[in-house]
Amino acid sequence: MAAEHRARHGGHALDGRADGLTARQREVLDFIERCVQAHGAPPTRAEIAQAFGFRSPNAAQAHLRALQRKGVLALRDGSARGIQLAHAPAQDVLQLPLVGRVAAGSPILAQEHVEAVYPADARWFARRPDYLLRVRGWSMRDAGIHDGDLVAVQATPQARPGQIVVARLGDDVTVKRLQRHGQGWRLQAAHPEVADILVEPGEPLTIEGVVVGLVRPHGWS
Known part of the structure; x- marks a missing residue:
């Protein structure tokens, strides 16, 4: 030993x-x-x-x-798992707010939406995320995103076709793959039983962020 x-x-x-x-x-x-x-x-x-x-x-x-x-x-106060080992590189450890259900019309990171703050290694993600969002439902099942998963999101108002995004349509927030649809946009589901969402030119669509990783909770509370 x-x-x-x-x-x-x-x-x-x-x-x-x-x-x-x-x-x-x-x-x-x-x-x-x-x-x-x-x-x-x-x-x-x-x-x-x-x-x-x-x-x-x-x-x-x-x-x-x-x-x-x-x-x-x-x-670290304020986090159920706020323990940082001394030999882990501090610059690689992020403190990410976990967002649950988002109230209609309010900002993603409004305090009332934040369920907890979790430590996460920056090296887990393709790009540096700003928050975790809890996924509800199975519309992105075939992209490997399941009900209850936590997607890591980089906050940005811009995204490229083909990226999985957090999009706001009026009062609703959804996780879908962004695709072009003529002069408008298609928010593409990854489940054969879930219809895509078509957004015509002039209809409200706001990109809240781009999904840069996935965390399966493994008992996080």
Whole structure:
């Protein structure tokens, strides 16, 4: 086990004698690292408490605070999974707001729409996203986007034909593939039982952003 830790952490023996961590703190830190590797996100306090048999998430928080004081991780308030490992490159970690249902006529990132803020590695995405949007329904099924998935969106009012976009039609927000339709636009579904949306010249259409990646929640809460 000591050899494994030395290999993973640049040749330093990370046991209680070398880095000041207790045996339980080392176990908690290892659990967080395994969650990040397996799911792409750190665990919640409740998940840590359940894994170690703590009576409440407060006990998990006490261990996290101790690990933060010892410099092996940083905690971010306002996020259930706001744990940043010290050896992860901070410049690659984004804090992305998760948008749920969007009220008619209001901005995508209005505070009342934001369900949570999640850490995400910038390297997961084709381009740097600004927010996550929870998908409702199966209209983009054949593009690999399922009901409940989180699409990563780069906020921009411009898009090219062929890109999957977040589009606003009047009071409705939808995720579709943008295509030309004569002088207007087609918002193309990726499901044989869902009709495309045709937008004629002069009809209201606003591009809210371009989809640059996909996150399947894997138990994020």
